[in-house]
Amino acid sequence: MKFVKMEGLGNDYLFLNCLEGEPPELPRLAKTLSDRHFGVGADGLICVKPGQAGDFTMEMYNADGSRGAMCGNGIRCLGKFVYDSGLTRKCCLTIQTDAGPRGLELSVRNGRVAEVTVDMGQAQIDEEVYCQTAAGAFWVTPVEVGNPHGVVFCPEWTEEETARVGPLLEHCPRLGRRRNIEFLTVEDREHLTVRVWERGSGVTLACGTGACASFAAARRRDLCGPKAQVHLPGGSLRVEERENRLFMTGPAHTVFRGETDFLWHSETEN
Incomplete structure (x- = not known):
């Protein structure tokens, strides 16, 4: 299983390309891979899925396997992930989240996304x-x-x-x-x-x-x-x-790309 580890201000997530399918038991997978001693290590897992009412859909899980509706650092990283991976050439994207659609503006430098502005909506x-x-x-x-x-x-x-x-x-x-x-x-x-x-x-x-x-x-x-x-x-x-709408701007970075033949650990099966 291939993944990309990314971070925004040290808030790190593992990204999976799920545009053509996804692994089973995503909450359990998120908990296992996020473990910083027995897994890859991250604050959670983000799956990039086909867009329903937008360009892509973000499905996010916290490190304990619980579902997250929205993640500001994660969605900036998602913008970089889809652009730098060649999944889109658009610099203005709409991402569907469990909290509703969010608009992204990608700032591209030397062919890579360096910074992302997110329309966070109303607080x-x-x-x-x-x-x-x-x-x-x-x-x-x-x-x-x-x-x-x-x-x-x-x-x-x-x-x-x-x-x-x-x-x-x-x-x-x-x-x-x-x-x-x-x-x-x-x-x-x-x-x-x-x-x-x-x-x-x-x-x-x-x-x-x-x-x-x-x-x-x-x-x-x-x-x-x-x-x-x-x-x-x-x-x-x-x-x-x-x-009356909030806009957040900040960096996003790719840490590394990897592949794992992960196994369930006994700790996660109890």
Whole structure:
């Protein structure tokens, strides 16, 4: 089975070309291949399938095998994957996701995609929710950007704190359902710093939808302007609001192409 490993700001995914068929048991396959010790290692698996209402369809699985509706870094990598693999010559694409269609603008340099802008649509923001956890009490702003997020405004935040508090807030009953959690520090009106806990994957170096959710929460409080750099541990994204829609721009890179005769590990069969 051939695959391509790609990353956007260190948020890495394994891509499969499923235009002419797909392997069985994709959730189980995602969990096995994403394992960083016994598999290839990734934050998840993304299958590129034929487009129904667009050019291609993105089917995304988290590292634990759960289905993801949308992934900002993953969809940028998908744009690079289909163009650099010769599956399209178009620089403006519509990708069908479980969260609906998303438009991509590919920036091509020397015949390869270097950067991708994604039309992320409108963010839906609810009132803050008070969550009491074993690590303390937090006010969380629920934001939907094709998938569910919870944004916490805070001072400087560490990876250790993210790993400790993130899973507690992910499962906070008052948020209604499992959410990705972002810890947001507003540096100034043009610069935001975010750390991410992703449901199904844990602490990650970046999250495109999380960056957009954090930007939207800051905009609602008038803490940033219509454009901002969102700084994550893996790098920075540019997020912009145009006519109530969010546009995210950032890089995408191919790590390597590989092939595996993978076997189910006993750990995944229990």
